[in-house]
Amino acid sequence: MSLNCLRFVSHSLKKPPSFHLSYLPSSSSSSSSTVIVAMSYSKELAAAKKAASLAARLCQKVQKALLQSDVQSKNDKSPVTVADYGSQALVSFVLQQEIPADFSLVAEEDSKDLRKDGAQETVERITKLVNDSITSDGSYNVTLSTEDVLKAIDSGRSEGGSQGRHWVLDPIDGTKGFLRGDQYAIALALLDGGKVVLGVLACPNLPLTSISAAGQLSPDNEVGCLFFAEVGGGTYMQPLDGSSAVKVQVTAVENPEEASFFESYEAAHSMHDLSSLIAQKLGVKAPPVRIDSQAKYGALSRGDGAIYLRFPHKGYREKIWDHAAGCIVVTEAGGVVTDAAGKPLDFSRGKYLDLDTGIIVTNQKLMPLLFNAVRESIKEKAASL
Numbered sequence: 001m002s003l004n005c006l007r008f009v010s011h012s013l014k015k016p017p018s019f020h021l022s023y024l025p026s027s028s029s030s031s032s033s034t035v036i037v038a039m040s041y042s043k044e045l046a047a048a049k050k051a052a053s054l055a056a057r058l059c060q061k062v063q064k065a066l067l068q069s070d071v072q073s074k075n076d077k078s079p080v081t082v083a084d085y086g087s088q089a090l091v092s093f094v095l096q097q098e099i100p101a102d103f104s105l106v107a108e109e110d111s112k113d114l115r116k117d118g119a120q121e122t123v124e125r126i127t128k129l130v131n132d133s134i135t136s137d138g139s140y141n142v143t144l145s146t147e148d149v150l151k152a153i154d155s156g157r158s159e160g161g162s163q164g165r166h167w168v169l170d171p172i173d174g175t176k177g178f179l180r181g182d183q184y185a186i187a188l189a190l191l192d193g194g195k196v197v198l199g200v201l202a203c204p205n206l207p208l209t210s211i212s213a214a215g216q217l218s219p220d221n222e223v224g225c226l227f228f229a230e231v232g233g234g235t236y237m238q239p240l241d242g243s244s245a246v247k248v249q250v251t252a253v254e255n256p257e258e259a260s261f262f263e264s265y266e267a268a269h270s271m272h273d274l275s276s277l278i279a280q281k282l283g284v285k286a287p288p289v290r291i292d293s294q295a296k297y298g299a300l301s302r303g304d305g306a307i308y309l310r311f312p313h314k315g316y317r318e319k320i321w322d323h324a325a326g327c328i329v330v331t332e333a334g335g336v337v338t339d340a341a342g343k344p345l346d347f348s349r350g351k352y353l354d355l356d357t358g359i360i361v362t363n364q365k366l367m368p369l370l371f372n373a374v375r376e377s378i379k380e381k382a383a384s385l
Ligand SMILES: Nc1ncnc2c1ncn2[C@@H]1O[C@H](COP(=O)(O)O)[C@@H](OP(=O)(O)O)[C@H]1O
Pocket: 108, 170, 172, 173, 174, 175, 176, 177, 263, 264, 265, 266, 268, 269, 270, 291, 292, 293, 294, 312, 313, 316, 319, 322
């Protein structure tokens, strides 16, 4: 049997992984000899954690100001825009400082609107935010100009694909949640050869303890989680303030009656009627936990719930930055992420995920039952239309 894609990891249970190895054929001949190629993403992972943590701090600052302001300016979308752009510029800057070689970034935002007449003040606000973050970190002795910031944002224009390495960034995932003062995430992943090889999810408002249906969002709960995963190395969570990381695992629940599920807060993002039909078929008793952003993947990776269902309305095309980091965080914690046809998500085709109907996430034990319930429910829903 060919060993060309056999990978294994060196890590202890407590410590995040530092490297993994790939066995590759030593030549194109059919000889059984192999060479060991060290494949490490530890430097990239450290850079990604640093970038996402700094961006999380920037977003927290903006969200705090937004929530303290009066109702009128709450409805004003500009603070959100500032945080989205600021986060993207900062992550792009940090990654280019830390890993300058062959830099490629596929990210949600671009500077088109910021280059229009009348946007100068906004660009200056973003630039100040980014520079304040860089100064407070202290590791980079630079001050960015407004043009540097616009360029950093636009370096996220790569198309990704199946060749080489590409960073994938959602600078604020769950913008609607961010606006409401609820959940959002800074989601950063690395693709190598079209596969997600590492992912980091910074979730500034996610409690450090479970948000299962039983114990939802206690107001005095400590918040701010950083999830991170490297291929073959498991998933870890640490407080965003930097204290030590713990390994996390998806729930071991096998009985769907004991399972609870996550879905989007926004009904426009996922058909709640379809998920409730699926839950009913499975015999799920707990009500859905509705939260914004890829914080759902993070929460699922540590067993807060057992299932995540996402069924966009017809015509919506999912983007890779909405799932890349979340997907590896869950799979490395022992979970399974597929589309509604049971296929793994394919991140190698550029910005979009071309998938069948929706995304389903759960543990390995529940997946066959969930998959059947999904197929039946989709058929029933289609027949009733
Ligand atoms: N009609 C739609 N259907 C599905 N997803 C949508 C959507 N409109 C926007 N989204 C995506 O849903 C993401 C938020 O997901 P969730 O509902 O899990 O919080 C948004 O990310 P952004 O907030 O980064 O724009 C956006 O990409």
